[in-house]
Every structure is written in C-alpha cells, then in structure tokens.
Amino acid sequence: MVKVIFRKEGAEDRIVEGDTGTSIMEVALANDIGEILADCGGALSCATCHVYVPAEWGGKLDHKSAEEEAMLEMAIDPDERSRLSCQIPLNAELDGLEIILPQSQL
Ligand code: FES
Numbered sequence: 221m222v223k224v225i226f227r228k229e230g231a232e233d234r235i236v237e238g239d240t241g242t243s244i245m246e247v248a249l250a251n252d253i254g255e256i257l258a259d260c261g262g263a264l265s266c267a268t269c270h271v272y273v274p275a276e277w278g279g280k281l282d283h284k285s286a287e288e289e290a291m292l293e294m295a296i297d298p299d300e301r302s303r304l305s306c307q308i309p310l311n312a313e314l315d316g317l318e319i320i321l322p323q324s325q326l
Contacts, residue, residue: 222310226253228321240312244305244319245269255321262306264288269305270295272320278303280313296324 221237224247238247248256248269257268264287273281278301284292288307292298305319 222312222315222317224310224314225316225318226255226321227318228255229323238310240310242310244271244308244310244317246306247310248305248319253321255325256305257325258306260306264291264304264306267291267294267304268325270298270322270325271303271305272299272301272322273303273308274301274318274320277314277317281308296322296326 222240223235223237224244226234226236226248234253236247236251243262245256245258245262249258259268260266281303284303288304291304292302295302
C-alpha cells in the first residue's frame, strides 16, 4: 500500500492508502475525499479531478500528456503544480505523496 496525504487549506490532513497502480482519483473516491468529483470516471474529459502536486513531488511523476495539458485548461485556478488525479497512478516511489486539494472544482 502507498500512503497519500490529502491537504486542503483550513482543513485537517486526510491520510489514506491505496494500491500500486491505482490512480490518485480512485484512491480519493474510495476514501470519500469529496473535493475530487471525477465526473468522467477517469476518461480524461472533465477536469473535476484537478489537484495540485507540490514541486518536491511533481518531479517524481510522469510528465503530463498533451491531452492532460489541454484538459487542465478547463480546471478552476490551475497553476504550474496542477495535475489531473486520474492520470497519476500510485507506485512505491510515491509513498507519502502530498496532494493539495483545490477550493473548488466547479
Ligand atoms: Fe475526469 Fe480525471 S476524472 S479528467
């Protein structure tokens, strides 16, 4: 299992675990992280699974695909840390990964 820490300004950290190969979006849904809506179910067509990945972790992730980059333009308040959580599969190297949740997805 890989530990993931979901953070949101003004809220307590939520520390959960997920299986290797599972996406951050799937881990969020399985653990009632309500800020992740994931309307399209991971089909890369909604941007409601938007999260921010701190720079110290961002370097450990695979690069964004052109499709992810394009869909992120639909997210609310994207910045250089922005990722779509359905596009980030867990692996052992990501144990302890910090995910910053956006204030809103809509
Ligand atoms: Fe829709 Fe990630 S769940 S783009």
